[in-house]
Amino acid sequence: MLKSKGPKAFDGITDFTFVTIPDGLTPIDGDGDVTQDVRALCQSILNNFHHFFDELLAKLHDSATSGLIPPLTCLVSDSFMPFTVDSAEEHALPIVLFSPCSSCFFLSNYHVPKLFQNGVLPLKDESYLVNGYWDTKVDWIPGLKNFRVKDLPTSIKTRNPNDLLIKFTAEMTGRYHRASAIIFNTSDELERDIMNALNSIFPSLYTIGPVASILNQSPQNHLISLESNLWKELS
Template sequence: MALPHVLVFPLPLQGPVNCMLKLAELLCLHQEIHVTFLNTEHIQQRLLNCTDVQIRFEKYPNFKFVTVPDGLPEDNPRIGDQIRKIIEGIEEVSSPLFREMVIAACGPTCLIVDGIFTFAVDIAKEARIPLLYFDTISPCSLWTYLAVPKLIEAGEIPFKGNDLDALVNSVPGMEGVLRRRDLPSFCRAPDLDSPIIQHVIKEGKHIVQAQGVIFNTFEGLEGPILSQFRAMIPNIYAIGPLHIQIKSKLANSQCLPKTTMSNSLWKEDMSCMDWLDKHPQKSVLFVSIGSLATMSKAHFLEFWYGLVNSMTPFLWVQRPGSIIGLEEDNINNVPKELSESTKERGCIVSWAPQEEVLAHSSIGGFLTHSGWNSTLESIVEGVPMICWPYFVDQHVNSRYVGEVWKLGLDMKDICDRATVERMVRQVMEVNKIKFLERAKQMSDLAIASVAESGSSYQDLDRLIEDIRLMRI
């Protein structure tokens, strides 16, 4: 019998690619599984420019990269407001090439595909091979996606009136938790014919047709939501947090890499680590809005004033292109009091090695966009969060961080200097001990989940065994 051959196809964005590369490496550690990783040409080139990913994966003779075009012009920025175009390009240009790979005579025996790619269901059926969806957003967020038809049927979307604090009652298991403002950002659309809402409805119909769904999460964090999923899709694999799952496996194998483990699409400025070394334990606030989010220049200045007024040392990632309007206005033209205060107690970089930063002993809080990878990385390191979500799933994540998991504060829909200052002081001073103690409890659960006999360790073993044995 031929060895299993898995074709992995992520959504071509930083978060999903990072997640799926970690899963691919975990599969490669089992030499009986061959892995083909399908990247878009744009993403592959950026990985090659910014990381040692090619060298790192050369250690695995059972792994190979292949690429396809994404259908977008090279000058498309491929950031937050371009996601719909990215999906359309994949569906129109990439998916026919993906289909050719799948139905080829020596094609894969299993597909692991981003949950947003609804076309994969029909291709897997045509090829008569198993399909596993990997949703790299949080299960709590995906569960709200699947509830969109219920929300429409109950008349809860589109919203009637302007009260964003009204409770939402039609998401099973989340009654009393979610307000309108906590639903995924696309739920604020006034028209149900919105392309993203229609795609989400389509995704919900397709995801249940897969042989299983993989999540980057763990039972101790999202057990109740995972139980909801298992009632609909029995084969659920909760194998996260993936970034410590892979570190744990590599540490116990003969394949321990001597290189970095970065999957970043931006060059990381390592000088910030030396800056962090100069600060006391739990004294620095890390600030980053991730790989896709943008903010206006007005919001940028409010953030900056709030940070300097808090008197807290801060490390701030200002990704190129993330501040709309700043390109025309040189950053040196900001008010003098901001630049002077930043020289005293701030460090600004264009991109940072986030996993290493959050693990640094000087980090005491994280002002984040609430992307799922960032949220999990913060949880693992026991770092409390201040959440300023940008779009889609991040609104649900931030509500769960603040209201359900009690790991920080939710600052969504607010961006003024007084609020930023107040919340930074709450996390870094006023309630510092309370938040750190709660974060440590959840960190311990995360680490235990990937230890031998932990829930994520066992789910990964089950996933690998099922890939070896599964037939449609």
């Protein structure tokens, strides 16, 4: 966030405390931002983040025991951070997952195992990119209407069943059922059919989005510095 918004990104936000954990990535020379290497970041999330996050929770617990901060009562985590579900269970905390993407993206990722079981993925060879396969209908996922292979998330349209992003998606979606609740960055009016389908799978779902519209309605003007894009912006 500091890299994308600058050192004054947190100015004026006195009611929220920001702390960091190591990302486990190897620094690179110059102005390059290693966190924008999505594959390297996903690998580090799987390999390193759980340990560092547990260390942070232990420190917060010690501070709470000493009366320096209120006790930990709940975790709210980005749904792309699967390790947080493990940590919540280890610390006996309820966890709420927040899906920053659409519920359509969430539902299609959730069905990745069946996409492989049903032979939709992986792509057989490069010819499948140009032979019309992209327009093949995927009509067996409840809630997704007029859905085609081309509409699947780019990260899972691969010829390699052992691709890192496939593994990451499986690790991520495999923990959804263990969350106490899931919050979506959408509204029922925008994705009603998909939310109805998801409600039949997960018992506690909430829509609060689109988040950008909520931010625009907030009287707290200092929050405008905290936009959803964490990639470095070009001036």
